[in-house]
Amino acid sequence: SQTIHQWPATLVQPVGSPLSLECTVEGTSNPNLYWYRQAAGRGLQLLFYSVGIGQISSEVPQNLSASRPQDRQFILSSKKLLLSDSGFYLCAWRRLATTGELFFGEGSRLTVL
Amino acid sequence: GENVEQHPSTLSVQEGDSAVIKCTYSDSASNYFPWYKQELGKGPQLIIDIRSNVGEKKDQRIAVTLNKTAKHFSLHITETQPEDSAVYFCAAPYNQGGKLIFGQGTELSVKP
Numbered sequence: 001s002q003t004i005h006q007w008p009a010t011l012v013q014p015v016g017s018p019l020s021l022e023c024t025v026e027g028t029s030n031p032n033l034y035w036y037r038q039a040a041g042r043g044l045q046l047l048f049y050s051v052g053i054g055q056i057s058s059e060v061p062q063n064l065s066a067s068r069p070q071d072r073q074f075i076l077s078s079k080k081l082l083l084s085d086s087g088f089y090l091c092a093w094r095r096l097a098t099t100g101e102l103f104f105g106e107g108s109r110l111t112v113l
Numbered sequence: 114g115e116n117v118e119q120h121p122s123t124l125s126v127q128e129g130d131s132a133v134i135k136c137t138y139s140d141s142a143s144n145y146f147p148w149y150k151q152e153l154g155k156g157p158q159l160i161i162d163i164r165s166n167v168g169e170k171k172d173q174r175i176a177v178t179l180n181k182t183a184k185h186f187s188l189h190i191t192e193t194q195p196e197d198s199a200v201y202f203c204a205a206p207y208n209q210g211g212k213l214i215f216g217q218g219t220e221l222s223v224k225p
Contacts, residue, residue, distance in 0.1 A: 042220070049211065
């Protein structure tokens with residue numbers, strides 16, 4: 001069976017510090033991978049989307065970047081965090097080239113102080 | 114691009130009553146419409162989905178209806194229970210299904 005792991009679960013960082021959130025998927029190959037952010041108020045905002053190793057699409061201009069160094073690994077990064085980067089970050093995957101279910105990780109809650 | 118609007122933003126019902134959440138989408142090429150349930154502090158989970166070749170799909174107390182002409186779809190929960198309390202999201206695909214664009218969410222509260 002397929003599983004998705006996301007860490008760390010919670011993170012408190014000062015403004016201007018770097019960020020690295022990791023996501024890995026097990027039990028499948030060549031998945032589509034996604035990073036969403038959920039700020040206070042519940043909406044799910046798509047940040048990045050990847051169809052393969054090294055292929056990243058950015059949906060919203062921002063202080064963040066994403067990388068996919070391996071087929072089932074997706075990393076969200078920032079060189080210098082802003083207060084507005086606080087939120088609940090969700091990694092997700094789905095099978096390539098389908099309109100099937102999107103499977104979410106348990107999320108990483110980031111607080112920037 | 115795709116734009117998904119969801120209403121209402123909050124919904125409070127008595128246990129046993131029905132709940133209806135509605136969404137509209139803008140891209141007439143969209144062909145897949147899922148609904149997700151998110152419990153506090155967790156990632157969203159799929160509860161039901163519908164494809165554009167059918168108008169209704171039902172799974173026990175949950176049903177989804179789709180009107181492609183009007184570009185709207187709805188989630189219906191019957192005989193609500195306290196454990197149905199959560200935030201519900203609709204979504205529609207963008208870019209030939211590669212991405213999912215979510216509605217703003219509906220916080221459903223079922224009161225015992």
